[in-house]
Amino acid sequence: MGTQHTYRVIVRGAWEGLTEAGRAALLAAVDEHDGLAAIRFTEEGSLAYDRALRRFTYRFVVVSDAADGEEMAEVIAEDRARAALAALGHGHGELKCSATDMDTMKINDKGRRKR
Template identity: 65%
Template sequence: MSEQHTYRVIVRGTFDGLSEESRERLLAEADAHGMSAMEFTEEGSLAYDRTLKHFSYRMVVVSDAAEGDEMAGAIAEDRVETALGKLGHGFKGLRSTVTDMDTMKINYKRR
């Protein structure tokens, strides 16, 4: 079994073809999905504003290090497609930004 790495992935996209029911539900829940609700979790954290144009989904993905960032991004995008599909929200143009937390260098300030 290869080494597992933990990735933080931000998947961005655009809402598309939202039904009236989807719009109403998203607007009713908009306050719970603002900037203060953004966090990286395994199930994902959806953030958007009341314009219902763009959204972002933050999630944690654990994947084989040998498969790299691309696979972590693909896994995250697949999870987002599934989650938004279950909710009945239309979307397009998913793209992801991936950070490998196991290789990330932290620069501490010296005193």
């Protein structure tokens, strides 16, 4: 196993084929998934959506080999999102991912420097 990097991955998708029961369940929990609490990155994923029930995002933290790069982190996060959505019993369309390697991210600290 090589050097491990931490990735933040956003998985985006659209709801498809929601049943009335599924729509009702999502709407009953919408306040927990629409707002600041829903934009956290976690290993199990943070699901965010709004009352319109058109689109959703999942935010994941993925730790994997740096040599595998962002592509592998995206695959892992997409698999986690598919499993979580299947466990909830909700249909979805194509998923799109974007990953950021937190270990190589540069932080602009211009505003923090003392003058």
